[in-house]
Each structure stands twice: as structure tokens, then as C-alpha cells.
Amino acid sequence: MKIEWIEDFLALIDAGTFSQAAELRHVTQPAFSRRIRQLEDWLGVELIDRSSTRLTLTAHAQTYEAPLRDWLARLYAMRGRMRADAMHGPLAILTTQHTLTVSYLPRLLQYLHDRAPEARLQVRSSDRSDCIQNFQQGQADLLLCSELEGTTLFTSGEGVRRVPLGTEHLIPVCVADRLGNPVFDLENDTHLPLIGYEAGSFLGSVLATPYQLNLQRCYDVELVCETSFTIGIRELTLAGLGISWLPHSLIRADLEAGRLASLQARLGGPRLVVACYCQSGDGNGVSPIDVLWRLINDSPPRA
Template sequence: MKSEWLHDFVALAEQGNFSKAAETRFVTQPAFSRRIRSLENWLGVPLVCRDRYPMVLTEAGENFLEQARLLLSHIYGIRGQLRQSLNEHRSLNFVAQPSLAVTFFPAWIHSLRPQLEDSFIRLNTCHYHDAIEQLMSGAADFLLCFSSDDKSSELDRPDVERLVVGQDRLVLVTGVDAAGLPLHSLSAEIPLRLLLYPPTSFLGALIQRKYLPALSEQPCLPVCENALGEGLKALALQGEGASILPASLVREELAEGKLVELPLSVWVGLDIELCCRPCFSSEQVGLNWQRIRNTMAS
């Protein structure tokens, strides 16, 4: 059983509605419903009367609700005790989108080391919505993620502080042949083979909104979908198609001529944000947040 299922069930009981509960848990309603179903399957009993409106819990669901809250309380209580025993007051827990963990985080955290002193740095990586969940549940002190100004962010809420710490942009790239010429190009006659992020991911949704409309006159043929930018880059280098990726992820390959950028009429800029919740897990975390803010402001 996953602890996120317990959070989901408590949220559902508190909201009394699948769609509202899914929104508070930063997942789509279908994904949220599947997770509630997974909890029911694990327990072996139905927790929700799905044929009733408004939604109500079954008798088993009502009985389990308090147990779910107690289980979560015990889980986080044990975690707090273990962290204290390991001097966790000196640690900083980051969660980041995978490409940022590779391209941005190492040099950025190195530049901050004088301010962070001997703090122990722990970095976890996961996709956007899961990363938000880690921040909101307290599993991470800081979230490092992309943001775009064309759409309101799920992190635009009063209990989250956000700080822009860098910039990036999206570029359309393709591999090259032995002569250094693009293996794929923009042509009104030949469909452009595309390697894409899933449309449910942050970058995939942004590409659907901003980039694909710019290719409206270009016939396109999606040939692969991969949630990892490194995977899309590897496929582009193999000549499988063109891909829209963060420029930082392909900087070396562009400089070495292994990939080339295809021209587009649209520029999609990305902010890199560091986010936290003001209810810090320790005084040390709060102090380091202020140090990071002061450093970025100078």
C-alpha cells in the first residue's frame, strides 16, 4: 500500500467529490479514481458508494477513515523521529524535474555552497505533479521546476513561496547525417517525425499549447512518446525524429554539431523556479531559504 493512497482517501472524504479531491491532490480525476480503486483492491473492500450522488462512503469507508488518518500520523511521526536521530536539521531535501536535476542543479547548488555551508544536500527526481505532491506533503523542503507565464501554475497559491533562479527555452532539434546535414527538416511535402513528451506532463502540455500550433502548416507524424528528456534526446541522436527539448539539455550536442536546431517562428521561454512552503521542517531550512533568496537577489 502506498501512503499517497491514504492521502487521496482522506482528501476524498473531506471534499466529498472526486473532481475536487483530485484537484487538491494535483492529479487528474481519472488518475485519482484509479488510486482510490487501488486502495480498495488492496484492502479488499469498497470504500465509496459510486452509485450515490453526492458521494458517500461505505460503512467500511467510514470505519477506515479514522484509521487512515492515524496511519498517516504514525508514518510522519516515525519519519520525524528518524530524521532527528540522523541530525536531519542539517539536511536540505530537494525534489526536481529529471532534466533540471541533470542540466541545472549541479552547477547551481555548487554556486550556493558557500551560503549553505556544510548542509547535507539530498536530491530526488520525479515528474512535475509528483514533485508538487512531495513538496506539499512535506517530503521535500524545496521544489525545483520549470514554469511558464502563459498559464496559471498549480503552485500559484498562498501557502507556497516561489523564486525564479534561472531561465531556459524550448528548441526543436534533429540529428544529422555524416555530412552534418539535418536528418529531418521542415517541409510542406514530407511529414516531420516528432519525438514528444506525454501531453499530460508539464513540458508535453506546454508543447501542445505553444509549439504544435506553430507547426500548423507543417505536416507532422508523432512516432514516439517518452516522459524523459534524456530518452527523447537519445532517440533524436539516433535519427528517429525531431524533438522539442529544453535548450540546456542539448547544449553540448548542439555545440558539437551532433544535433541542429530547426527554425520556428515561436520562442518558448521557461523560468526555472525554486519553491518552498513557509512551514519549514526546521529552522535551518528556513535560514537557508533566506540565504538563497538573498543570493539570487544580489
């Protein structure tokens, strides 16, 4: 099997006709058709319904088109990483949750780049649970995540090293009026719209009790949106659709500009710790992981 056969098949789907696909692939149409046949022979299934006058994919082709595209993309990405490693040396991988990618990671990356521009680092942003799983499975060297104050993801006996990088408050906020006051009157309003986090998410579990529970006890709460996408919650809050708890570092400028008003005094909010984990090792080497870990333990920007 040749990789170009997969590329031919995907080009055929995108082009819509054999003639246009052959032109895109810079081969004659008969040669292109033979390569599609060779792919079908290797797979042992037909991909094209040749009884139709128009290009029609078989059920097998429709089912496996997306996996083939994903496989090809991952193959070329792996080739790119291998070439980069050969040319520039090994690469350290840091995985972090989406919220920290926006709020804290830019400052940390700038700090690391200023002090060790030669240390190659790749960031992979994902849901917090996926980040933890990737780190545990050895698919990432460093894990940057939020923890509820007083708890830690891993202990020193679990083969990882940890350094706290600062604290982060989850602040209850809503859009502000022209005078900078909350548009929702917590003294007199009985109905309050809530923009919440998914129940199974980390922030959803952190806020469920006592913060949102207390809100539900005191008010008629309407859940207008539930998502784990923190940036989306911020945008919905700025649009005036409800009350939400957001990381202070993410909304600092909004509070200072008077776009959002804090409800912290009335509703409260948890304190989180931003921590970085590293797979265990002696930490005395010259690999990118060791260099970056020493810097993270030195004087990084505070969360």
C-alpha cells in the first residue's frame, strides 16, 4: 500500500470527479483510476459505486473517510515531529487545560522562552480530564492544571514532581450597568439566570457545593447555559445573559473596565491553586524537560 493511494482517494472525494482529481494529483485520468483500484484491491473492499453516473461512495468509504483523513494527518504530523527532532533535538510536551491556555500559559511561555529559547516545548491544550490522562499515560512530560486549594492531583509517592505556581479565585460576576453596578439586584431579585459549568467538569464539581447550592437555596435559579467552555461562559456573561463564576485572571480587564461587576461579597467563590507536574527524574540533566523544570522551580510568573 502506498500513502499516495490514500491521498488520491481523499482528493477524489474533494474534487467530485475522476478527471478533476487526476488534474489535482498531476497524473492522467487512467493512471489515477488505476491507483484507486489498487487501493480498493489492497483494502479488499470497493470504495466507489461505479454503477452510478455521478461519483458515489460506498457505505464502507463513507464510514471510513473521516478515520482515513485523521490517520493521514497524524502520520504527517509524526513525520514532522521526527524531522524536527532530528534537526533541532528532543522536544518536551506540556499539556494544560483550555482555561489556563488563555489566562496563565502565555506569561509562563514567555518566561521560559526568554530564559531558555533553545529548549523546545510543544503545548497541547485539552479538557482537564484529558490532560491528566495524557500525563498519566506518558504522552506529556509536563502537566499544568488547576486544583482546589488544599487538594493535590498526585502525591510525591506516585512518581511525579509538583510545584505550585500561585492561586486563582473563581469570582461570581455579571454584566455591569452604566454606573458599574451589577445588573442583577441580589437584594430584591428572586429570579436569577445562571451560566454554569457542566456537572461532570472540574469547575462544575468545585462550584456545585456550597456556592451554587447556596444560590439555589436563596433564589429561583434558571440555568440558561451549561458548558465546560470557560471562554464561552465569559462571552455569555458579557452579553448579559446571566451570572457566572469565572477565573479572576481571565476577567481582570473586564472588571477594571467596568464591563463586569463582582458579586463576590454576596456569593463567594473557591480558591484554586495552579500547579505544574513533571514526570519523575533526577532533574540534573540537560534535556529540554530538565531545563524547563528547573526554570519552573526558579522564579516563574505567579498565577
